[in-house]
Amino acid sequence: MGARRRGALAPRAGIFLVIVTVIICFRYYRFDAGYDWSQHAQRFPVAEADMTRPPQGPPLRQGRVQYRFPRAAFVAPDARLASRREAVRDAFLRCWNSYKEHAWGYDELAPVSLKGKTTFGGWAATLVDSLDALLIMGLDAEFNATLPVVGALDWARTADSSINVFETTIRHLGGLLSAYDLSGERVLLLKAIELGDMLYMAFDTPNRMPPFWLNFAQAKAGTQRAGAADPSAAPTSLSLELTRLSQLTGNPKYFDATDRVKKFLARTQETTQLPGMWPVQMDFANERAWESRDFTLGALADSLYEYLPKMSALLGGHDAAYERMYTRAMDVVERHLLFRPMLPHGDDILFSGNARVLLEKEGVQQHVELVPEGQHLGCFAGGMFGLGGKLFGIEKHVEIGERLARGCAWAYDAFAAGVMPEIFGMIPCPSIAEGSIESVFLLYRMTGKAEYQEMAWRMFLAVQNATSTEHANSAILDVTIEASATGKLDSMESFFMAETLKYFYLVFSPPDLISLDQYVFNTEAHPLRRPKR
Known part of the structure; x- marks a missing residue:
């Protein structure tokens, strides 16, 4: 009787769930989107039979990333850390409430004039x-x-004729997917699919390489082409987000699109002016990486390298190409880009500079010149080396990662405002052998060393002192003067709350909050769920 009763109720339960789902969708989701990109016929389509699908099956054996913290770190958190975490949360809420009051639904809050941008x-x-x-x-x-606002977003409703594919992917698509992974709210996945279908149109080019800008008119006409001199990071840093979208939906097209870019990277890694690395600009239209002589882990190329170990983690180690490309590239970075700055106290820190290949005559390599320049954008490198070292069992890379993270923390302390500039020059020592925010957080979680929490606290206080306005925080003009006189710019980009304050919050939180063995962060600090072991 009991079994029959359960069988009789099952259809009703199913109907009830469908009704609830429909109600939720109508509450949060617009069905009158301005343009349905999933129905747009591509000019250069990929047949479903020819699509590469994400790897299936349980993850392969990879090294544990997160430090084995003592039980006390989880069940009896330190009161001082809790106080610091609340200070970060208060800073976030101060910015959020100002955004909500003065710029709700806009892309950004202008923190001085208090207007939406x-x-x-x-x-x-x-x-x-x-x-x-x-x-x-x-x-x-x-x-x-926020959910009704998200549900009402219409990707066809914009005054712009084109969008930056990279920025839209890491901020909007990454934000939606991460929030879905954490909450399970269906509307977030539905909007991510809509956006993913629009971004997928960027790959509708003769060679399936995406342009830097997705021009809507060209996409609809089938006339867009990849760039001949695009920043190397832009088309190559879409992989985490599009892969996660394929994993969640079961639709392989998003993964296939970015996997073709990965194959381009693998083909060209040894063909550049500095074999093993890719230059700051590449010819994606003709699939060449030879022309440029400038190499860096900083601006224009940064997340290309960052995503190599992260993709290996997201794919559970099933695609060995990412490990091969990472280890080969980091060998070259270690030989030609890393340097120890000349400091009065001989601090054991590292920075990643730039490399320029100088030619005696065309086609004949003369030597590789180090440009000892520090970049704020390059501060991710410590976390990248740490993650690669942990995943692939390269202990030396964890040590390099720590020295790079300490370098960026040193740079914060070295300037009068307590904040590191975007770019600055240094004098290198002859050898590196002697002794960001993201890197500080990641290396704390990887090593368990409390010194990184202390670094983070000093950095947080410095950022607050230098960037606070009456209602929020702003970009600043000058870090070489005292914090009170830095000069406030009327700009607070979305990453300040989404990335900077989030990492500060996490570094003072119990280590099981977003474990590095369960999540991998995209370049905008959005945690995406890794395959379960």
Whole structure:
């Protein structure tokens, strides 16, 4: 009788779930999107039978990333750390409340004039970028209040004729997918699919390489082409987000699109002016990487390298190409880009500079010149080396990662405002053998060393002192003067809350909050769920 009763109720339960799902969708989701990109016929389509699918099956054996913290770190968190975490949360809420009052639904808050700004298509970049931060910080009511806004987003409703593919992917798509991984809210995945279908159109070119800008008119006419001198990081840093979208939907087209870019990287790695690395600009239209002589882990190329070990983690180690490309590239970085700055106290820190290949005559390599320049954008490198070292069992890379992270923390302390500039020059020592925010967080979680929490606290206080306005935080003009006189610019990009404050919050949180063995962060600090072991 009991079994029959359960069988009789099952159809009703199913109908009930369908009705609830429909109600939720109507509450949060617009069905009148301005343009359905999934129905647009591509000019250069890939047959489904020819698509590469994401690897299946349980993850292969990879090294543990997160340090084995003592049980006390989970069940009895330190009161001082809790106080610091609350200070970061308060800073976040101060910015969020100002955004909510003065710029709700806009891409950004102008923190001096207190107005909304449209900078990324008009699709509420700060709101979407901050979704997972709201969840991580336990701000559930604030998160729930965003869902109707997210559901009403119409990717066809923009005053822009084109969008930056890279920025839209890491901020909007990454933000939606991460928040879905953390909450399971269906509307987030539905909007991510809509956006993914639009971004997929960027790959509708003769060689399936995406351009830097997705021009809507050209995409609809089938006339867009990849760039002949695009930043190398832009088309090569879409892989985490599009792969996760394929994993969640079962649709292979997103993964196939970015996997073709990976194959281009693998083919060209040894064909560049500095074999093993890719230059700051590449010819994606003709699939060449030979022309440029400039190489860096900083601006224009940064996340290309960052995503190599991260993709290996997201794919559970099933694609060996990412490990091969990472280890080969980092060998070259270690030989030609890493340097120890000449400091009065001989601090054992590292920076990653730039390399320029000088030619005696065309086609004949003369030598590789180190440009000892520090870049704020290059501060991710410590975390990248640490992650690669942990995943692939390269202990030396963890040590290099620590020295790079300490270098960026040193740079914060070295300037009068307590904040590191975007770019600055140094004098290198002859050898590196003697003794960002993201890197500081990651290396704390990888090593368990409390010194990284102390670094993070000093950095947080310095950032607050140098960038606080009456209502939020702003970009600043000058870091070489005292914090009170840095000069406030009327700009607070979405990454300040989505990335900077999120990493500060996590570094003072119990280590099981977003474990590095369960998640991998995209370049905008959005955690994406890794395959379960």
